[in-house]
Amino acid sequence: MIRILKNKTLLLGITGSIAAFKAAGLASQLTQAGAAVDVVMTREATQFVGPLTFESLTHRHVVTDVMALLPDSTIGHVAMAKRAHIFVIAPATAHTIAKIAHGLADDAVSATALDTRAPLVIAPAMETGMWENAVTQENVAKLVARGAVVVEPGIGRLASGASGKGRMADVDDIVDTIRAVLGRGGDLANRKIVVTAGGTQEPIDPVRVIANHSSGKMGFALAEGARDRGARVTLIAGVHSQRVPRGIELVEATSACEMRDAVLREIADADALIMAAAVADFRPAQQAEHKIKKGQAETIALELVRNPDILAKVAERRKKGNKVEDPAISPALAGGARVSGGNGRNLVVIGFAAETNDLLANARAKLEAKNLDLIVANPVPQSFGNDLDQATLIERGGAVTELPPMPKEELAEKILDFVNTLR
């Protein structure tokens, strides 16, 4: 289940493109995420995939004819247009885009587009020639000017067998866009939330690193959850195994020093910082210029030096009235930027404690030492790479909430609920 999709009625329009078969995956994914998915199809779309496919996947009636009535005798495309929270046309042919841009309504998809007041998302799919044609670009621009959101086609193999721009965006990217559009005006709207995710890597030599097992799942779930609630999200990602979601600004930061610079830069105008990344405490004192050879030695010693403590730096900044006093940290920070930026609100800071032992005591000590608003204590290695997490939330005032094991997406929502209480 995805919170923003649960109990929403999504209207999926399908038109006559070879990419129509991918709409089956989209309908299935949205239905499984908790949405009610109504489907309207053009006559040409039904030549590529039958309505039975969509009826089976969504367990709902599919409209393929502008003149068709639903079993309760309401007019199919009108009833669907009225109850939709969002109208997504995927794939959208050049022909249907042109019709909608000009207000034609002689098939189920274009008539629905004309009638609905739901936000419109289109995922165009067509040959490169059709996509690049000035008339298609003008039609797309008209729809954008009226508020439509376009999920840009990518480059890849097209219906003709040629390769070029015009291939429908990936289903995951379309789902991301739907989530972001539905989330507009959510309870975190007009807030900037900075999330760190993944693990850091500290180079030993040009081919070896000190790393950790963080997958980035928790941080990515937080970033997606915040986006779905209307926030402007900057995700500072170290090394991870996640798909980069749409609707989020991604900043890559591989080492602890890079992550510190990125965090201190990004919090300058942020409302909340959530540090879910697993940051190395130490790095090699020196990075060897060439690959270290094994030689004859049975053992070698690696000297490590302490990495900057990012949360301690953030805490220092908060204590000093949020003034940036160390421009050497990053030249981009020079000039007295403030932690709580132009919005005048305080920065909410949330940390994670990943511990193998004495979890709660260690977490409490970190909460105090780093002056956090909330710490999420979770046991490792169990939580690393796992879809589930069993966390305990400890608040600055001492309140403790022990949570049962739950998917990281759900835990992310609980943490974001907390951000929302500290407006």
Ligand SMILES: Cc1cc2nc3c(=O)[nH]c(=O)nc-3n(C[C@H](O)[C@H](O)[C@H](O)COP(=O)(O)O)c2cc1C
């Ligand atoms: C095999 C095949 C693939 C097609 N793929 C596309 C396509 O990806 N995009 C597109 O705009 N038109 C494509 N067309 C042409 C459309 O089906 C045609 O323009 C049709 O009128 C679209 O009708 P509709 O927009 O009402 O569904 C394809 C046609 C065929 C025969």
